[in-house]
Amino acid sequence: MNRIRKITLTGLLLLFALLPLAAQEKPDTVYTFRFVTDKDMFYVPFSGNDKELARLEECVERYRQDILAGKIPLHVDGWCTAGESEADNLAMAKVRSNRVKSELIIRQELTEACFVTKNHSGSGDYVTVRISVPKVATAAQKDERQQDGQESADTQQEQRETEESRFVAEQIRADSMVVVHPEAYVPAETTGTAAEETSGTDSYTLSLRANLLRWATLTPDLGLEWRISPSWGILVNGSWTSWSWNDKDRRYALWEVMPEVRWYMGKEKRGYLGAMYKAGQFNYKFSATGKQGDLMGGGITGGYQLRLNKALSLDFSVAIGCLHADYKKYEVIDGVRVHRGNDTKNWWGPVNAGVTLVWKIY
Template sequence: MKRLHKTLLVLFLGLVAATGISAMQASEARMGDTVITFRFLPENDVFLLKGNQAELERLYSLIDKYHAEIAAGQMPVYVDGYCASLSAEKDNLNTAFVRANRVKSELITHKGLKEADFVTGNYARAYRNNKDVVVVTFCIPTKEESKQPETVKEQPKREEPKVVAEPKPEPVVEEEQPRTSQPVVNPESIQRDVPYSFAVRTNLLYDALLLPTLGVEWRVNRDLSVKLDGSLSWWGGEHGKVQKMWLVNPEVRWYLLRDKRFYVGASGSYGEYNIYKYPLGGILSKDTGYQGTMWNTGLTVGYQLYLSHSFSVDFNLGLGYTRSEYDSFGMADGVRVYKERYKSKNFWGPTQAGISLVWTIGNNRK
């Protein structure tokens, strides 16, 4: 009797093992070569083609092959963002959310997919020891399943790719989040995806002309910002070389193109000046000084060259209308002698120029 029990037990265990292996093989056959992984740089949410080109082309070919099924809602595209390179869990979730949206934007822009074609998940942990990746998965039915429409409709729920767990996993972190058609992370707004939130700047071109400039820029959203620069110089005395001048320059900017580096803007300036033979006065005239007020308004164009995570160089040029009301004077034996009084000048042309060093604060870009 004992031998019979042992024999039955061995047969039962063998049947269970065979069933498990068959299920694993069936699962692997279902998934096939349908997992595409895109790598991101730590603390960076920009989707770089370098290093991801081969995977992107493979993804494009799969979408071209199954575009009809995807559009019909029979084959959703699963996009999962993983981030574990930041110190705070909330920051990891937000970064995973932004990266997943970067990948979806590529497919919406270049392959005509819609938001409803995606199922998105975001996780504050690593994926197979990779801390900064976005995984795109297709659940492609086998040939046998494609012959049975009712089986395809009742496609089993996709299993989450296995993740290498930490030595002491916390249940809250490792708990699987339910899949929905909306992102699991719900930040306050998609406008969190802004190259930077606030910047401090100085115009190196004006600084070189001994007109120190300090400014701030607030990035309202990805496309719009408000900038204000102020300049002040107070050099020399009343009876010699002098450059006393102040200037304020507000501007509204619209950032264009995909990378949001090129921009156009509307700006204005107002200030007062008293210059004679200092750098600005020397540019205007070698033996004549000017004092008065000026204002201008016009359009600007510019480009920001990113140097690092926090610094960039801003090149800009403004064109428009300028009006100046002034007195001109010369110096004779250390005494100021007026040449013209209550004059004015109006002209169309350059209103500003800048090569500015920008320090960005609260930025997400590279």
């Protein structure tokens, strides 16, 4: 009878010891956060990111003390395939990793020391967070170790494994491709320009432009640029003006539309080369003979964007190519325009110049 009681009691102890263990987090759990292609913003509701973040926060909350003490590091891996080169991918992956880490720093009050971060080019557009939770021995297992005289040896083995894990973690952190201080993190609610501060790349999605040289000649000029990727942009500028003086004997009027495609170069994506096209009409009368007609042409553009702050830049540009103009000559006699013939002219050389104020909308 005593023997049956002992067996029953041992079975119950094993059952109650295993129940809490079944509810624990898996020893090695990976949380995946998806990103929109060509975007570095961390959209929490996107593709189940909100549920994944809730699961991660629950796990972090459970092991907060060990995470803050450095016993359980959070391994963050950023991935990107949207860039034109490996450097672009690594820069984008870096920003994405920082977005995810900033959420945890803000929500869970963690620090940079809690993370081991690495970024990669290729494979996809996502960030993974991996938590390696150490196995916890049950009370029954400890009793068995004590009975077998193994607890002392196992404890020493666990200490050695812990020290080796810490050494490996420190080596990974030293070799990490991202070294970011907590104050450099950008909350997910901020605009894309904050990502530029983190990555060093002067990239944006949409900007409003105004050529100050045009405005200086009393010719209003406005434009838009769409950066389809960090390396490529499509923009269009438009100008219009209409002035007359000296009892309408003098005239300065024109309109122009100038689309352009640009390739941004270098690590910071501020210098560029491009191709532009120009079309419009003009009416100039600065002397006795006026000229009115159409123009069109194009050329190769080049320039550099000088960053002023997070939202503003100055774009210095010049275009060299050819302009073709068909126009009529005229004179004004007693208030009546008198036709004086037609002419055509081709111009080879600088066809456009700009000192343009760029306002990055997002």
